[in-house]
Amino acid sequence: MITIRKLRDGLAGLSLALFGGGVMLCTLHYPVGTLANMGPGYVPRLLGGLLVLLGLLIAGTARRGQPVVRQPLAWRPPLAVLGSVVLFALTLRSGGLLLATLGSVMLASSAVRGVRWRERLAVALVLGALAVSVFVYGLGLPLPVWPRFGGI
Amino acid sequence: MELIEHLALGFSAAASAQNLLSCFIGSVLGTLIGVLPGIGPVATIAMLLPLTYGMPPLSALIMLAGIYYGAQYGGSTTSIMLNLPGEASSAITCLDGHPLARRGRAGAALTVAALGSFFAGCVGTLFLAAFAAPLTTFALDFGPAEYCSLMIFGLAGAIVLASKSLLKACAMVVLGLLLGLVGTDVNSGAVRFTFGIRELNDGIGTAVLAVGVFGFAEILLGLERLHEHSTLTARCGRLGLSRDELRQATPAVLRGTGLGTLLGLLPGAGALMPAFAAYALEKWCARDPGRFGRGAIEGVAAPESANNAAAQTAFIPLLTLGIPSNAIMALMIGAMTLHDIQPGPQVISHDPTLFWGLVASMWIGNAMLVLLNLPLVGLWIRLLTTPYRWLFPAILLFCCIGIYTLSHSTVDLLLTAFFGLLGYLLQKFDCEPAPLLLGFILGPLFEEHLRRTLLLSRGDPSVFLSRPLSLVLLLAAAALLCTALTPSARRIRAQALTAEQDDAIADPAR
Amino acid sequence: MKRYLAWLLLCGLLALHSALAGEYPEKPVTLVVMLPAGGPTDAAARVLADALSSALGQPFVVENRPGADGVIGVRAVLDAPADGYTLLFGIGSLVAVPMLQTPAPFDLQRDFTPVAAIGSYPFGLFVHPSVPANSVAELIAYAKSREEPLFYASSTPGETLATAEFMQATGVRMSRVPYKGFAQALPDLLAGRVQLAFGPVSAALAHVQDGKLRLLATLTPTRLPALPTVPTLEEAGVRGASVPSWQAIFAPAQTPAPIVERLSRAVAAALQTDAVRTRLGRLLLQIEMTPPAALTERISREHSRWQHFIEETGTGRP
Numbered sequence: 001m002i003t004i005r006k007l008r009d010g011l012a013g014l015s016l017a018l019f020g021g022g023v024m025l026c027t028l029h030y031p032v033g034t035l036a037n038m039g040p041g042y043v044p045r046l047l048g049g050l051l052v053l054l055g056l057l058i059a060g061t062a063r064r065g066q067p068v069v070r071q072p073l074a075w076r077p078p079l080a081v082l083g084s085v086v087l088f089a090l091t092l093r094s095g096g097l098l099l100a101t102l103g104s105v106m107l108a109s110s111a112v113r114g115v116r117w118r119e120r121l122a123v124a125l126v127l128g129a130l131a132v133s134v135f136v137y138g139l140g141l142p143l144p145v146w147p148r149f150g151g152i
Numbered sequence: 153m154e155l156i157e158h159l160a161l162g163f164s165a166a167a168s169a170q171n172l173l174s175c176f177i178g179s180v181l182g183t184l185i186g187v188l189p190g191i192g193p194v195a196t197i198a199m200l201l202p203l204t205y206g207m208p209p210l211s212a213l214i215m216l217a218g219i220y221y222g223a224q225y226g227g228s229t230t231s232i233m234l235n236l237p238g239e240a241s242s243a244i245t246c247l248d249g250h251p252l253a254r255r256g257r258a259g260a261a262l263t264v265a266a267l268g269s270f271f272a273g274c275v276g277t278l279f280l281a282a283f284a285a286p287l288t289t290f291a292l293d294f295g296p297a298e299y300c301s302l303m304i305f306g307l308a309g310a311i312v313l314a315s316k317s318l319l320k321a322c323a324m325v326v327l328g329l330l331l332g333l334v335g336t337d338v339n340s341g342a343v344r345f346t347f348g349i350r351e352l353n354d355g356i357g358t359a360v361l362a363v364g365v366f367g368f369a370e371i372l373l374g375l376e377r378l379h380e381h382s383t384l385t386a387r388c389g390r391l392g393l394s395r396d397e398l399r400q401a402t403p404a405v406l407r408g409t410g411l412g413t414l415l416g417l418l419p420g421a422g423a424l425m426p427a428f429a430a431y432a433l434e435k436w437c438a439r440d441p442g443r444f445g446r447g448a449i450e451g452v453a454a455p456e457s458a459n460n461a462a463a464q465t466a467f468i469p470l471l472t473l474g475i476p477s478n479a480i481m482a483l484m485i486g487a488m489t490l491h492d493i494q495p496g497p498q499v500i501s502h503d504p505t506l507f508w509g510l511v512a513s514m515w516i517g518n519a520m521l522v523l524l525n526l527p528l529v530g531l532w533i534r535l536l537t538t539p540y541r542w543l544f545p546a547i548l549l550f551c552c553i554g555i556y557t558l559s560h561s562t563v564d565l566l567l568t569a570f571f572g573l574l575g576y577l578l579q580k581f582d583c584e585p586a587p588l589l590l591g592f593i594l595g596p597l598f599e600e601h602l603r604r605t606l607l608l609s610r611g612d613p614s615v616f617l618s619r620p621l622s623l624v625l626l627l628a629a630a631a632l633l634c635t636a637l638t639p640s641a642r643r644i645r646a647q648a649l650t651a652e653q654d655d656a657i658a659d660p661a662r
Numbered sequence: 663m664k665r666y667l668a669w670l671l672l673c674g675l676l677a678l679h680s681a682l683a684g685e686y687p688e689k690p691v692t693l694v695v696m697l698p699a700g701g702p703t704d705a706a707a708r709v710l711a712d713a714l715s716s717a718l719g720q721p722f723v724v725e726n727r728p729g730a731d732g733v734i735g736v737r738a739v740l741d742a743p744a745d746g747y748t749l750l751f752g753i754g755s756l757v758a759v760p761m762l763q764t765p766a767p768f769d770l771q772r773d774f775t776p777v778a779a780i781g782s783y784p785f786g787l788f789v790h791p792s793v794p795a796n797s798v799a800e801l802i803a804y805a806k807s808r809e810e811p812l813f814y815a816s817s818t819p820g821e822t823l824a825t826a827e828f829m830q831a832t833g834v835r836m837s838r839v840p841y842k843g844f845a846q847a848l849p850d851l852l853a854g855r856v857q858l859a860f861g862p863v864s865a866a867l868a869h870v871q872d873g874k875l876r877l878l879a880t881l882t883p884t885r886l887p888a889l890p891t892v893p894t895l896e897e898a899g900v901r902g903a904s905v906p907s908w909q910a911i912f913a914p915a916q917t918p919a920p921i922v923e924r925l926s927r928a929v930a931a932a933l934q935t936d937a938v939r940t941r942l943g944r945l946l947l948q949i950e951m952t953p954p955a956a957l958t959e960r961i962s963r964e965h966s967r968w969q970h971f972i973e974e975t976g977t978g979r980p
Contacts, residue, residue: 604840
């Protein structure tokens with residue numbers, strides 16, 4: 001378990017400044033143009049610089065005396081939840097809606113510890129049936145329901 | 153009274169059995185779509201278009217319009233219940249709607265949203281009926297310079313909106329502005345910040361960002377907050393409004409309706425502007441702005457009313473000038489031409505039955521929506537008592553399907569997951585996502601209008617000050633920023649900050 | 663008796679054969695539109711998909727895959743198997759798009775085979791009434807007499823191409839003000855902040871009839887039946903400027919020829935029916951029953967026109 005202490009504001013500010021710097025680096029390729037005829041780089045470079053400034057300000061003014069809140073950073077929920085979205089994205093086209101739903105719901109529900117797999121499977125099956133009936137048959141969305149075999 | 157005569161004509165046309173039925177189907181379908189996150193009314197209207205070929209033009213338009221305002225309506229439900237903006241324009245409703253729901257006041261929030269929307273819809277419709285013809289030029293007076301100043305005003309508001317650190321809010325706005333610039337530059341055709349991903353050429357989708365930063369991040373936070381067998385809210389509370397809440401909400405509804413009605417007339421202002429401006433106005437007038445963001449009923453009433461009022465008055469530039477203010481309106485133009493109606497100044501005079509029939513149907517549709525939604529409030533509340541370990545996979549799944557169907561793109565889904573992570577990290581860093589979303593939506597508009605203004609003025613920036621409307625907006629923006637920096641506003645923010653920390657400290661003990 | 667049985671057997675075999683091989687189409691067909699739902703192109707595609715569904719007995723589903731000037735939709739069709747079940751509803755700008763991006767994401771002539779041309783959207787030259795010109799000649803004279811160049815609105819590469827060709831042919835210089843789409847340019851055009859634009863006739867016709875805009879010429883080969891008094895740009899004395907705005911259905915190049923042929927015939931038949939003609943007519947789409955071969959020829963003609971133009975002016979390159 002990782003705890004984020006009062007470093008929080010400093011870290012936030014620095015990463016924002018870093019991002020702003022990255023943006024400015026990217027805009028080196030884009031022409032800036034003139035005030036009358038701004039190029040694609042004009043506004044982004046301006047904003048990137050502003051973000052660097054703001055980030056440094058945030059980092060610099062991070063108050064030390066602030067009461068520190070222990071915020072546990074658990075890895076399990078983000079991995080399971082966001083992973084299930086990625087899994088859904090990767091399996092929908094080839095595996096069809098039903099399989100993609102089953103897989104991603106099973107993965108997502110592993111975010112909560114101590115749920116029996118039978119219960120998770122039941123939820124996945126119910127949601128799969130619901131998704132197919134509401135979206136494909138109800139709303140008529142052009143989504144594949146079944147897996148595609150052999151490139152057909 | 154010419155107006156009454158016109159409305160009588162409209163109601164007689166809209167009250168036929170077929171038109172009532174299409175109005176009903178449209179608003180029910182719209183509500184359903186609004187409730188399902190990501191699935192936009194655009195895709196639905198496009199799919200239904202062939203079905204309307206066989207209908208008389210009025211029935212077809214009534215149904216499509218019903219989907220449009222029904223979706224506005226339904227989008228607020230998921231915002232309140234799940235912190236999930238079903239439509240991008242209802243993202244503002246999340247700010248106070250969801251905290252209300254977590255405090256067990258979901259019933260009050262939903263009721264206020266329904267009644268406020270109904271009231272605003274009626275006023276907007278009346279406004280449309282009375283002033284459609286004289287107001288056509290208002291939209292034309294708004295040139296690029298005025299839009300640019302309006303965006304600056306909006307960005308100033310986004311900073312004031314912050315309930316925590318001002319500096320972080322500024323940084324979030326700038327970050328949003330930068331995210332909004334991803335994609336093809338309108339002026340030069342150059343592609344910016346896409347890193348070779350073709351799907352990014354048209355920019356990051358609003359729904360992608362909103363569902364990721366608000367919805368997915370909220371699921372992650374919810375999972376941290378809750379224990380194995382818990383539900384989203386411990387108490388259900390009373391369904392109706394208390395007298396206090398009613399007293400607080402009524403003026404907010406009135407102000408929101410007024411502001412939404414005006415902003416709806418501007419086709420270039422973007423979908424989020426009315427709701428957001430109304431929210432900022434409420435916070436600005438409130439005696440205790442510290443309540444906002446933690447479950448203030450005005451924070452639901454005002455943006456919901458503004459949203460719906462604007463949804464009605466947006467028909468003015470559409471019907472009288474043929475200028476769509478969003479993708480749904482563009483679709484309506486397509487539907488009209490397919491039915492041999494040329495949207496433009498002559499619609500009112502050439503086709504009075506159609507114009508007034510459509511106006512009257514909006515009134516009927518809004519009434520149907522209230523009748524439909526108020527009984528549903530109880531049902532929605534029941535949803536919150538479902539164990540969260542069953543509820544969150546369902547939310548996640550519906551989001552995924554919705555995002556995918558937006559443009560049948562796998563990349564969009566991966567991006568949404570990425571923004572979910574970003575939203576989660578931002579929350580951990582105590583940065584608010586609302587200014588980010590506003591910067592994101594206003595950013596491209598700001599850049600486009602800024603560059604166009606300077607092109608047309610041949611590089612002379614004094615146009616912003618020499619045009620009266622633009623000057624007024626810039627002065628208002630300056631005033632807004634000044635009030636945020638006054639000592640009293642600072643004190644309130646500091647209070648909110650410590651209160652938040654008290655909450656956070658108290659949380660683990662719960 | 664034996665002969666009779668043999669016939670029966672043959673008939674049975676034939677029936678079995680057609681049941682196994684299947685007559686195209688035996689499952690829903692996807693028609694990819696490379697523009698977002700709602701525009702005139704999408705509307706035309708849906709009219710056609712509707713007609714084809716009832717003619718061929720399988721649903722033709724319109725799928726909007728907008729983005730990157732149409733490249734995303736094109737790639738989606740090319741990535742699907744070339745079996746006739748994924749088709750592209752293409753538009754005129756597809757010829758130019760590969761030239762404006764490096765590396766070229768596709769080659770329209772190599773990767774696709776045209777199924778059928780449907781028609782094209784007529785474009786026109788619109789000016790704000792504050793411009794003292796009632797004809798193209800007067801406009802040219804006025805633009806040359808001014809000290810500062812006039813502003814023109816443009817959104818698609820096609821409109822920019824037409825304006826550049828117009829300026830080249832007449833020697834007029836104008837400043838470009840870019841917009842996302844013609845609908846976004848309309849408020850500035852109606853208010854006179856931008857003085858002229860080449861735009862789709864259907865989008866601004868109502869304003870012309872209302873006197874809020876002036877339509878000086880159409881960019882079509884012949885005068886529009888709906889507007890017999892408006893000359894074509896060529897009649898007005900300017901040659902060689904037009905917006906490539908054709909709409910056509912394409913299939914991936916490897917699609918079996920019988921399927922392409924069957925689709926071609928079905929589209930041609932659909933374009934003959936009154937229902938389709940009136941619906942497309944309302945969208946102001948000029949129906950052109952060009953055979954696929956003629957479309958191929960037109961594409962190669964436009965290809966060289968674009969290439970010449972891009973090399974000469976450098977337009978479109980960032």
